Amino acid sequence: MTADQTLSRSSLPSNPIVLIPSRLASTRLPDKPLADIHGQPMIVHCLRRAHEAGFARVAVACGDEAIAGAVRAAGGEAVMTDPNHPSGSDRIHEALIKLDPEGRHDAVINLQGDLPAIDPAIVAAALAPLADPRIDIATLATPIIDKHEIDDPNVVKAVLSLRPGESIGPALYFSRRPVPGGEGPLWHHIGIYAYRRAALQRFVALPPSPLEQREKLEQLRALENGMRIAAAVVDTLPLGVDTPADLERIRQVMAAQR
Structure with a gap:
């Protein structure tokens, strides 16, 4: 920061x-x-x-x-x-x-x-951006390492404003496209959120917004209505389970951790 x-x-x-x-x-x-x-x-x-x-x-x-x-x-x-x-x-x-x-x-x-x-430390990290009282919603991001993710629309990219050495910064936009342009890191958004209680209440009361409907990304509703989101950068991308193959992979990963 x-x-x-x-x-x-x-x-x-x-x-x-x-x-x-x-x-x-x-x-x-x-x-x-x-x-x-x-x-x-x-x-x-x-x-x-x-x-x-x-x-x-x-x-x-x-x-x-x-x-x-x-x-x-x-x-x-x-x-x-x-x-x-x-x-x-x-x-x-x-x-x-x-x-x-x-x-x-x-x-x-x-x-x-x-x-x-x-990693439980990643769950805990989601709360960190709320140390700034101006932030309504906190979330997480990690650098995109796998080049195949850049053009994958299933990988949501977070546009973060981060100066050198910072690990928490404002999230200015989210997209399924590889943004922003130019040289520099691209950030893989991790869909874990920490809401201030009042922010969650306000968010769910809002109607779906134009960019949210266009990108099919719920968090854009918050940004379009002036709510402030910040993201903490973490080192690893947690493994999700969506398919039988994912399930078998996570079983193997967790077996190795036992």
Whole structure:
């Protein structure tokens, strides 16, 4: 961060909660959250990674009773939400209201439920940009190393304003195209978000925006409505699970870590 943005850890939200939106509807990998990985459902592994990141409260926002049952059987906290929510943001907003109607949690981290091997330090890093009170939403990015990702529309690029030596900076745009132009790094956006509570409430109340609909990227709704997003740069890209091949790969990776 620049000198005028350098703030103490005391500026961070004091009582964040991690919410993991999860539902069974997956076309490429049916019942994905319940996929077995070394004796535990994938969603339970995600829950444990969040706890290992040091967060006191972690819960799964479930769209299906089977997910809630699996989480509770493992000793985790689960809350049922409308199965027809259009996005994970809408799901965690409903879950937050149900779990914390008194408003004790001042920030919420939206952690994807298909990252069972994520480094807990990466989960914790998502909160760091909120040390700046001017930031509404925090997220993560990592340098694009694989050249095949540059033109892959499934790899979302974050346009970050970063000076040399900085690891946190404003996110000015997100695109499926390789932007910005010119010499310099391209940033692979990692879809983990930390919202200030008021920012999440405002965000889900906004209608879909023109650039959001054009790029099919929900975070552009926030930028188009004047909300400020900042990203922390991390060294590694967490492995996601979307296909049976991804599942087998993550089983092998996690077996090697045991």
